[in-house]
Amino acid sequence: MAESSTARVIRLRPVDDVAIAAVDVAAGTGVDAGGGVVVARDDVPRGHKIALRALRAGAPVLRYGQVIGFAGRDIAEGEHVHLHNLEYREFRRDYEFGVDARITEVLAEADRDTFAGYVRSDGRVGTRNYLGVLTTVNCSATAAKQIAARLRHSGVLDEFENVDGVVALTHGTGCGMAPDGEGAAVLRRVMRGYLTHPNFAGFVVLGLGCEDNQIAALTRDVHMRPEVPVFTSTIQELGGTRKTVAAGVARLTEMLPIANAARRSRVPASALVLGTNCGGSDSYSGLTANPALGNAVDRLVRQGGTGIVGETPEIYGTEHMLVRRAVSERVGRKLLERIDWWREYTAKNGGSMDNNPSPGNKAGGLTTILEKSLGAVAKGGTTALTDVVEYAEPVTTPGFVFMDTPGYDPVSVTGIVAGGATVVCFTTGRGSAFGCAPVPSIKIATNTPLYQHMTDDMDINAGGIVDGDTTVEQVGERIYRRVLAVASGEPTRSESLDYGEEEFVPWHLGTVM
Template identity: 35%
Template sequence: MSIDQEKSRMIKVHEKDNVAIVVERGGLSEGTSLQDGTTLNMAIPQGHKVALFPIAIGDPIIRYGEIIGTAACDIARGDHVNETSVKLPNAPALQDMPLARRSAPEAEALEGYTFEGFRNADGSVGTKNVLGITTSVQCVAGTTDYVVRRIKSELLPNYPNVDDVVALNHSYGCGVAINAPAAIVPIRTLKNISLNPNFGGEVMVIGLGCEKLQPSALLTDQPVRIYENTEAADPGANVLSLQDESFSGFGDMVDGILDMAERHLEKLNRRQRETCPASELVVGMQCGGSDAFSGVTANPAVGFATDLIVRAGGSVMFSEVTEVRDAIHLLTPRAVSTEVGQALLDQMAWYDNYLEQGQADRSANPSPGNKRGGLSNVVEKALGSIIKSGNSPIVDVIGPGERIRKRGLTFAATPASDFICGTLQLAAGMNLQVFTTGRGTPYGLPMVPVIKVATNTALSQRWHDIIDLDAGRIATGDASIEDIGWELFHLILDVASGRKLVAADRLGLHNDLVLFNPAPVT
């Protein structure tokens, strides 16, 4: 992607574009002249679009070389173009979409890059060493939060190689149609979260005892070993039920959980970082609080870093179905096979049907903040979002809550919600996440490091202690997409090694898990 930047006043992405976005901080005032001869007819905020040519009602509005909508009214050259003047087009039809037609770009293998990670018995590599305590039902979440506070204050200081203890609380487990076909999504999500490489295979399960989702459903790849409140308690116990009649009072339950936790901490404390090739990275790419700069600064730089990770033999996943759907025609040709291309279309069709059942459609996206940041509709948002996937071939498609299966670039189907997407990428097995934002968000996950990349320098300066990398330098001409892409790649290696702490971890800014549950609630 080339960027035509004129005196730091506007960015026109593609030669076919009939709009450009305003770069200058604070926007541009009425009467400002641009280098191409366009004079602004009104003040236009930073990140918002200006018409570079007259656009008649019904004519296409073009950005990224693609039609993002049609003019809802006559638009004069120099006018402000926003959501009120852009009519949402129909979504691309899924039938007869070109599949696996683009040959993979020539790219040399990237060798010699490493990070210091925690190797696991199953072959995966963690970037953190965390004790995870999951639950089989929301009923026990208060207890889990209580014991986590106790473990952090009383036990964790004795185990210096363990980074953290995390409660994997959720809102599922009972009062749900657990045998409904769509219930497989939250169930496999919870199961696969416990297999995340940053937990080292030492996840504990706290249950109540009477819930529909029994702990055995969360540990199908591991033996279920029940904690018994006796002197001969199993040292490898990984499941404790509060309703076990051997417990007398809340204090007894807590003592049992602390006892079980200490045995798991002892095992985790024996883990040591060791040098691992960059091919062991499993990176989730996500955006939230996006603006019009997302698709020209942060996301292209992330896409460049995506290609570097893939060239190094690593794994990258991109997600957010509703922010892919309107650009799907640009992705299906990149599939490595017609089967992978069809799997992309199947996920789009499934989500179309899901929204229709809920009497909603894709026009519910973008958010008010996205629009204030210059994004007019979901088509424009999608075209900027998919750039995170770089140019690598798409090797696989996984459904919500499934684990990543192949090295390379994978589309992991998720909703666009930041919290649900993060939860599902965690279940897929990411050991690090990169999160781009233009409007700003304190989002973070305690289970994996989250590198936050600002799309504009104004945000990076205003949120100087929350943002990890400023990609806005691309818009001002102080750095190229390649510069920031390499900078991000090296930052990923440093963070994965524990050499650098992301802002969210330094400040303790962590979001709760949010399950995607398309099944009925009883």
């Protein structure tokens, strides 16, 4: 981090061609990024890039010591670098499997940190204790929401202090699809992940009755914990909506004493599965919140725990860095197979992998998918990549794991939670509004102005890293400690705002018929 008397900029590597403005830089202002003073030729907004040297058209442009794009035309020293002069191009990436894999020495159990969680009969540990209403099809969504709302408003939940609440998990699909196709398989995988999630203590599973996604097909291969009561039925079987709502409320009320019998107990931090996601990113995401979250993931991995990173389209262009960290060539090739699938998937649907960042990302200073990916991948920390799993597939390998998910936040986190995440950390630079019941979501602001502007939505401010008040390591420690506290029952801002139900969005794949 370098500073002049007029404007502060951030240059991460000596080889970088650009620096990031820590404040708004007016044209004519001098900045010093450690290689001599450069005078800004244009106004450069906070978080945007300024050229530290002249670049010829077609030259690769480096940030993070990596290629973030190519000069679309000649770029002068001191010029604002963004959409008008930096463009995405494909380039060769070498895949060297496992050369950077750092095998983490896990602490002895006696030396591990602990948290207070719900130990379930299958050995997994929950961080919350919810009842759920899960729909097989969109047609039963209204009844499911009415069941949950009626129970909440009845006041009966106040009598059961160990029950965190009831959540309706509804979605917009479940019919008009091939019952044995890819879309149905993914939907059922998500639903099974939630049905067996350690943050749930009981379920009503509700269908319409005539849908493609039949309850029998859903529950056929589910291995529920024996202590979890599950009531399954359909609106058609129960005799209509009013009778269905009454039956659902009655069954959940019967489950309350069973769920309330659960108690928290101290368990090692190795029992935690931490999901990570970034949304509404800005140019600071890769400087502050994401590397700090990666530092927290490293700390958890050393405890024997698990950290999950997803959003495959938003690590595109950095896959060569991840395969270098893979514990084996097999794991590395699993990641490359998912990248190849995405190339084919986007091409088939008239898109491309560089159709990113979003308008908000660009306003925050991100120009290309390569730049965005280099910041996003920092959430995975520095330890070895121990496994790569498909969307909503159960995560059973400890350490740093990659899950194939879309970049769309609710769809991504739905898959990560279905895979077993019991706490989620969500970084944002523009101000995403998000939660993911039944799992608590910790919101981390990448910059101080955002934290101050949306303080009711943000749990942690990582902006002090840019402000010069703190370090990545210190914020990483703060995030890690907050994860333990939240896992033990401390509420998050998203929970206090009742986020989480509408953010249950399974990935919709396949043909709608």
